[in-house]
Amino acid sequence: MRHIISILLENEAGALSRVAGLFSARGYNIASLTVAPTEDPSLSRMTLVTSGSEGVVDQIRKQLNKLVDVVKLVDLTDNDRIEREMLLIKVCAEGDERDEIKRLSDIFRGRIIDVTDRAYTIELTGDGSKIDAFISVLQPRRILEVVRSGVIGIARGTVTCKSDAS
Amino acid sequence: MRCLRDEGVEYLFGYPGGAVLHIYDALYKQEEVKHILVRHEQGAAHAADGYARSTGKPGVVLVTSGPGATNAVTGIATAYMDSIPLVVFTGQVMTNLIGDDAFQEVDAIGITRPCVKHNFMVKDVRDLAPIMRKAFHVATTGRPGPVVVDIPKDITAHKAPYVFPKDPTLRSYKPVREGDPAAIRKAADLLAQAKRPMVYAGGGVVLGNAAAELTELVRWLGAPCTNTLMGLGAFPATDPLFVGMLGMHGTYEANMAMHECDVLLAVGARFDDRVTGDLDKFCPNARIIHIDIDPASIQKNVPVEIAIIGEAGLAMRDLLAALKGKGVRLDEAALKAWWHKIDAWRERHCLEYDRANTEVIKPQFVLETLYRLTGGDAFITSDVGQHQMWAAQFYKFDKPRRWINSGGLGTMGFGLPAAIGVQLAHPDATVACVTGEASIQMCIQELSTCKQYDLPLTIVNLNNRYMGMVRQWQEFFYQSRYSHSYLEALPDFVKLAESYGHAGLRIDKPHDVEAALKEALGRRDRLVFLDFITDQTENVYPMIAAGAGHHEMHLATDRELA
Ligand SMILES: Cc1cc2nc3c(=O)[nH]c(=O)nc-3n(C[C@H](O)[C@H](O)[C@H](O)COP(=O)(O)OP(=O)(O)OC[C@H]3O[C@@H](n4cnc5c(N)ncnc54)[C@H](O)[C@@H]3O)c2cc1C
Ligand SMILES: Cc1ncc(C[n+]2csc(CCOP(=O)(O)OP(=O)(O)O)c2C)c(N)n1
Ligand SMILES: [Mg+2]
Numbered sequence: 001m002r003h004i005i006s007i008l009l010e011n012e013a014g015a016l017s018r019v020a021g022l023f024s025a026r027g028y029n030i031a032s033l034t035v036a037p038t039e040d041p042s043l044s045r046m047t048l049v050t051s052g053s054e055g056v057v058d059q060i061r062k063q064l065n066k067l068v069d070v071v072k073l074v075d076l077t078d079n080d081r082i083e084r085e086m087l088l089i090k091v092c093a094e095g096d097e098r099d100e101i102k103r104l105s106d107i108f109r110g111r112i113i114d115v116t117d118r119a120y121t122i123e124l125t126g127d128g129s130k131i132d133a134f135i136s137v138l139q140p141r142r143i144l145e146v147v148r149s150g151v152i153g154i155a156r157g158t159v160t161c162k163s164d165a166s
Numbered sequence: 167m168r169c170l171r172d173e174g175v176e177y178l179f180g181y182p183g184g185a186v187l188h189i190y191d192a193l194y195k196q197e198e199v200k201h202i203l204v205r206h207e208q209g210a211a212h213a214a215d216g217y218a219r220s221t222g223k224p225g226v227v228l229v230t231s232g233p234g235a236t237n238a239v240t241g242i243a244t245a246y247m248d249s250i251p252l253v254v255f256t257g258q259v260m261t262n263l264i265g266d267d268a269f270q271e272v273d274a275i276g277i278t279r280p281c282v283k284h285n286f287m288v289k290d291v292r293d294l295a296p297i298m299r300k301a302f303h304v305a306t307t308g309r310p311g312p313v314v315v316d317i318p319k320d321i322t323a324h325k326a327p328y329v330f331p332k333d334p335t336l337r338s339y340k341p342v343r344e345g346d347p348a349a350i351r352k353a354a355d356l357l358a359q360a361k362r363p364m365v366y367a368g369g370g371v372v373l374g375n376a377a378a379e380l381t382e383l384v385r386w387l388g389a390p391c392t393n394t395l396m397g398l399g400a401f402p403a404t405d406p407l408f409v410g411m412l413g414m415h416g417t418y419e420a421n422m423a424m425h426e427c428d429v430l431l432a433v434g435a436r437f438d439d440r441v442t443g444d445l446d447k448f449c450p451n452a453r454i455i456h457i458d459i460d461p462a463s464i465q466k467n468v469p470v471e472i473a474i475i476g477e478a479g480l481a482m483r484d485l486l487a488a489l490k491g492k493g494v495r496l497d498e499a500a501l502k503a504w505w506h507k508i509d510a511w512r513e514r515h516c517l518e519y520d521r522a523n524t525e526v527i528k529p530q531f532v533l534e535t536l537y538r539l540t541g542g543d544a545f546i547t548s549d550v551g552q553h554q555m556w557a558a559q560f561y562k563f564d565k566p567r568r569w570i571n572s573g574g575l576g577t578m579g580f581g582l583p584a585a586i587g588v589q590l591a592h593p594d595a596t597v598a599c600v601t602g603e604a605s606i607q608m609c610i611q612e613l614s615t616c617k618q619y620d621l622p623l624t625i626v627n628l629n630n631r632y633m634g635m636v637r638q639w640q641e642f643f644y645q646s647r648y649s650h651s652y653l654e655a656l657p658d659f660v661k662l663a664e665s666y667g668h669a670g671l672r673i674d675k676p677h678d679v680e681a682a683l684k685e686a687l688g689r690r691d692r693l694v695f696l697d698f699i700t701d702q703t704e705n706v707y708p709m710i711a712a713g714a715g716h717h718e719m720h721l722a723t724d725r726e727l728a
Binding site for chain 2: 009010013014017018021027055058059062063065066068069070071163
């Protein structure tokens, strides 16, 4: 099953490679990984999407928690949550296609952020399935480039993944 | 230096080089921390490891950048696999050269990352003292393990006012100590109902200094107790409740009892594949309780019913109190029937060998004699192979931290340098290194270190002119095609020992074994290298082939099980 895990880790050189190294060394799946500093500059937030049997995901959580750089870990899968991913997509847009693509983009609440006479670059945010759907409707046209940010997520309500110490 | 002294460091095992010359200069100017010069950095890590295993205190290593660091990696990985506390200082090139492929630069942090508990790079001299404090704290608490501290050369040239940091804690690192009382109560309820209880205790009992608690609990239960290779000595081997080691080369009675028990109490053991064999056939009848300090050890390989996360000693103390508090004992009749079964398994005498042989030396005979002559009270280090298994089977350890071997990584070359660390930590104790002619050659250069520090070790080389463990697998599983497992061109070990300044003896007849061992063990002034020419074809029994269950053991060939 797919799991989305939110981690607070020390904002230190090497912390990211400890996490990445753990996944490769132990042969765990990793679907996406995003990381950036938080409001507390000494901490980074990492969001990880992985999959595996319950036993494997249990080990993933435990092994991550065991890393000395990991301050806190929450498996968002257990919570009511919001997930977002950002897509930047460059697609061929010529002649009649230009209107059609603009309409599709509007339907998906995308924004055209760069225009040339031959192509559009569109920005879109949403959960993974919305992004997938948008890419697939554009598929028949010529997609020049796809850039996805990877998933970030946050629990609904008052549940947080924050350092107990801070 | 002051950090080391304040951590109570006695010995530093190391080897100099450009990047650590400032540190070596500081060493020269003080007398509190004694430096032991090895002959290869792998030896430094193993020696520190032997020191740590035999004392429970962290072993400390100092090596230079580049090849110094890479040479130490095998030793670091060995300690990591067996959860041994080490603090390893690696020199690094100057901060401004890092990343430039500078002379003797390697990414020590990157190379060691998968085989350390944690590592630190010191980027400012003011961080040095706090990082060292944290390094010792992380290495020695929770599930212990090696910690690497990488120190660029320029950092060691700078000065900073020294304050011993009082608080070593890290916000992201808080090992649990006390087990959950609710889980302990449930465990007591389950154990109290057991008809065929079994205790499986591992290295965690040794690491957590919990042998006394284990012994008390097992004796109160009246249950059979088995130890893993890493746990030997956690429960006294001469106690009638001890059924021997379990697993691939464990005893018939230990493995059969695992197979048939109805409640299994696992303490500080990690259900390694050498222990469990085929997981589908593992303990088919048992409800399992698992005490371990590392949550990741729990449910990793085997599902368990009750998990107690915490220090083995505290958890067993609380468990025994809970059992006593219930005011009931285990069902006596059931226990009696259970022991009746176990005694029948014992009757198979699975460790029997050809004792009467007067022509060739049986390796088991050497180890039995060693056990008898040392009264079971020596420190025994070992290398990896058949000799290691025979030592584990035939030397009965009644005390923890006496059996020093590489179980998890299985590192040939461990035994001799480890013995150096053990002898330094226990100058008056008898220390013997049980090894094979292949393993000993992997760190043979440390014989020179033994000379420099006058260490009166006894080397018991069980010389079967084969990589015996490899040969045994080839005999069993590759139709005796002995591909590259025969060692041609072996050195004359007696002359070799002598050239290093030690005494050497070759023994090839069973009736000379005892006298040779007596002679070596009696010499307190020098190291004696005993080269026992042993039976080339002897195999280690019992044996569970990979992928088989505990009840599918092979006993000595002539009595193979159906
Ligand atoms: C040639 C060869 C053959 C082998 N054959 C066998 C064999 O037949 N039988 C066998 O048993 N092994 C055998 N081994 C060894 C095997 O590979 C493993 O190293 C060993 O079984 C692991 O022992 P352990 O489970 O006690 O774990 P260890 O590696 O000692 O791990 C200790 C466990 O205790 C926990 N722990 C640590 N500190 C504490 C504490 N304070 N409180 C509570 N828990 C704690 C840790 O988290 C860990 O889970 C063999 C090795 C070699 C090289
Ligand atoms: C560094 C290393 N290389 C290879 C092995 C694989 N290996 C395990 S046992 C063994 C043979 C050991 O031979 P010896 O030291 O003579 O011991 P014996 O089995 O003959 O008692 C080998 C090669 C290992 N464990 N460690
Ligand atoms: Mg051999």
